Amino acid sequence: MNAPTQTSHLMPELHLRDVPDSLIEGLKARFGGNCSTAMAVRTQHGRDESSFDAPPPSAVVFAESTQDVADAVKLASEHSVPVIPFGVGSSLEGHLLAVQGGISIDVSRMNKVLSVNADDLTVTVQPGVTRKQLNDEIKSTGLFFPIDPGADASIGGMTATRASGTNAVRYGTMRENVLALEVVTASGDVIRTGTRAKKSSAGYDLTRLMVGSEGTLGVVTEVTLRIYPLPEAVSAAICSFPSIEAAVRTTIETIQLGVPIARVELIDVNTVRMVNAYAKLNLREEPMLLMEFHGSPAGVKEQAETVQELASGHGGNAFEWASTPEERTRLWTARHNAYFAAVQSRPGCRVISTDTCVPISRLADCLLDSVAEADASGIPYFLVGHVGDGNFHFGYLLDPNIPEERVKAEELNHSLVSRALALEGTCTGEHGVGLHKMDFLVTEAGVGAIDMMRTIKRALDPKNIMNPGKIFAL
Known part of the structure; x- marks a missing residue:
């Protein structure tokens, strides 16, 4: 696969339209x-x-x-x-x-949970409902919505970017969990796609077309989602490793063995230090896996013991178990605050955050080479990863007054994404394309596929008014 010919980091030339x-x-x-x-x-x-x-x-x-x-x-x-x-x-x-x-x-004021159909395991919400709000409103039913991108994002935004996050290895992404939509089209018409049925063979799959379209085809005004029973038992654990490679090898073996782990997050040593300073924690400053197991008490115990044995074979140690909701919240809050911890570690910095996703068998190759390049660059960075599904994130911390740092960081990003594409991965596992990954999408999808996307865009939005200038250039 050919690498992109440009570094995909500059703001596209602005062509501001008149707003009368x-x-x-x-x-x-x-x-x-x-x-x-x-x-x-x-x-x-x-x-x-x-x-x-x-x-x-x-x-x-x-x-x-x-x-x-x-x-x-x-x-x-x-x-x-x-x-x-x-x-x-x-x-x-x-x-x-x-x-x-x-x-x-x-659409943040459109924040109502419209209906909860507990018997069918579905819920319908307006786009401004956030994931935490949704789970707070349905927890009394014994159900939950598992997609957790970290930020308390809106369901409409998560739909638009095809978000996933920490639970995706067990529960999938927004692609698998959005059943139906109400959408305002570029002409101002209101359409509905999909139904509450679990499957359908009726016509084009317009729901999947809209999920991940990043606002370029319409404005989502209602979302019907799959929800799940709260697991009978939940247990979380952290495990430190002598190296990132050891943590990644443990993850790969866990997935390949078929252990139905709900979450498995990699945090590199830089990020552990930042989180310790930010949250006043004393986590062991080594590469770390943060894991969570869902199921019956016996099933959770079996899963945890299997993973602990695999980890021990790669030098994993200092297992710390968190079985109470308070303990689990402490661990996951630390993980979700990694971005803010990183920003605080370099006051006044700007962050270039990027992600890729590769087949699980290629994760070690991609991740280790990317870490080596980042270490050699001298650019401060943090690394977290939903490594159970081959997805990981780098955040490069830049001094905005030093242009050379941005250039170097974008070179790292270019090399990282090119490496992922060469390993048959994708330029973005969950952030979306937006402005930053437009050139990479051409490399990943190919000119023919991009031309098809443009054809769809022009047909549905002939005046090019729906979030223009994103995903690809017209």
Whole structure:
């Protein structure tokens, strides 16, 4: 497979479209105080967790219903003005940036759990519901939604980016867990895709088309999800290793042996140090696996003993078990705070966060070579990985006043992604393409597949107003 010919790190050239006063006036007439042109509000909606900077949108509409979204999109379509959906702003690859200008539609106020069908193990929510809110509202039913990307992301945003996270090795990703959608199209029409049935052979799979489309084909206004019974028993453990390779080999053997582990997270020694300093913990400062087991008490015990034996064969030691909810929360909070711990470790830094995913058998090759390159570069970094499904993340910590550091970090990113593609992996396991991975997607998918994507985009969005400039260039 050929490597990309450019480093895929520069902000695309801005081609801002005109946002006429008549559109702003129309939005204010329709939405009143729910349409804001205040610079502070626009700035908040014109940035995410990426390292890119772009001008803010010209206005922000706070939608409270599907009809609000449809009316805002219709007004924007009449003026051929871009529309960027906004949830909580936690995306990492520039998805929310108004690179061609336009308006932001904030769906965070559409935050109701619409129905819980416990007997069918499904739930229907509005897009502004966050994953923690959802689980809080359904826990009394004995059910839970397992997709956990770390951030308390909105369900609409998780759908748009095809998110996954720490539980994906056991429960899959948003692709497997979204059953049906309500979507506002580029013309402002409202369509429904899929049903609550577990399977269907009826027509094109429009649900899967929308899941992962990053707001480029429509605005998600309702999501029907699979949910799962809370496991009878849950146990978590951490295990330290003499090297990253030892931790990765343990993971590979666990998966290949068929152990139904629910979570297995790799944290490198840099990240352990950062988390210790940030959270005032005393974790052993070595590469570490953080694991969780779900099932019956006997099943969880068997799984844990099997993994402990495998780990011991690779020098794993200092097993620490966490069987109570409080102990498990402490461990997973430390993992989820890795990003913030890293940022605090270098005050004033910006983070280039990147991820790849490879077949589990190639994980050691890809990860170890990438770690060696990062160590040799001198750029501070953190490394975490949902390694049970071959997915891992680097965060390179840059001084924004030293341009050379950004160049070096993007070279590392380029080398990392090229390595993953050469090993038959993907340029992004869960962050999405956004702005940062556009060139890599061409390499991964091929020109023919990209042309097909463009054909779909042009057919469904002929004015190119739905989050333009993301995933691929038209």
